[in-house]
Amino acid sequence: MHAMKVIAIVVVLLLAVVNALELLPAATAFRMYLSAGAVALSLVALIAILVGRSSSRDNRSADAEAARPIPVTTRANQADAEIVSFLALLQARGRLVDFLMDDINAHDDAQVGAAARVVHAGCKTALLEHFRISPVRAESEGSTVQVAAGYSPDEYRLLGKISGPAPFSGVLVHHGWKTDAVNLPRVLRNSTHRLPAIAPAEVELR
Template identity: 60%
Template sequence: MRKLSVTLASILLALAALALTPYADTAHAVLPGAIAVAALLLLLSIVADRPKAEPGRVASEPLRPAALAPAPSRNQSDAEVVNFLAILQEKGRLVDFLMGDITGYSDAEVGAAGRVLHEGAKAALLEHFGILPMREESEGSKITVPTGYAPDEYRLVGRISGEAPFTGTLIHHGWKVDWVKLPRLAGASSDRLPAIAPAEVELQ
């Protein structure tokens, strides 16, 4: 699952980079949604990738009555993911963008909202993930795919025959994650998940 998280983070960064390049008006409505979907899939993969508790060891002597240690909150992992979602909401209004009805807005208006989402989500990603290119060569260069390469590090297209090493043209340099620094929550409530964003109330 960690490879899936890395792949989704790479896709998210690729979409963010694509959003900075000139594109057709129709893409204004497509890219923000694609970025948002990739961000949510990344969050789900992080939940699935959380380490599970190790099974207890078999006791070498008969069990004796003892006080039960408090079990960790079953919502701890979920709360940490919600906390990261709250960061994306705070930085780029991700949840507002996804949960709002955009059918009544023009492509230009959706594109403007997508730019805010892009800038905020990118800042959050760079703060919590060390993202680097998979290959340092410029796109269009001739490169060699080494023997024993990891399947998630290269996508081979065209006529494929034989075994690695392969030589071909670099179409996209790819992305990888060097480190992850997700926020940790201490003492998450066992009966509810934290809020993504508080309700704002103006008092009269």
């Protein structure tokens, strides 16, 4: 790049000298040579400038490519695939997705109740197999409980008017749920372009 700038400067100076000589009384043939030399020098200058710009753009492009961080290869949507896998388990055990996606208004209460029992039994079994679930509070609902200072915000939702700092005293409306162990099955992705199906379409061949 520096060499191209030097060439361009030298050529410009030579062009200035040539133009100055054109003003001097000289032979016509000599002025023709000077004009031809001016044209040639102009072409050299133009080529030098264009090559210099092209080289500069290539260098900037190479520098930008080198500075660009290398993407880290990760297991795309692995967590999403495992969530879908557990949803598929709830569908297989209790037909949960069928029950939730169906229009229950088309069925009477007895039919909905019978379907709910199947969903409840199957999904509860699957839930207890993969989560160790227990109440946040052991007291019975409706009893008076104390919420100590420093309580976990995800374990308590305080209702009503809140005044002053903890501890708080109130009536237990819902005992809450928590889990201290999760054992979800690991999923091996067959494709990173789509999530696995919740339940396959069933086709009876004839």
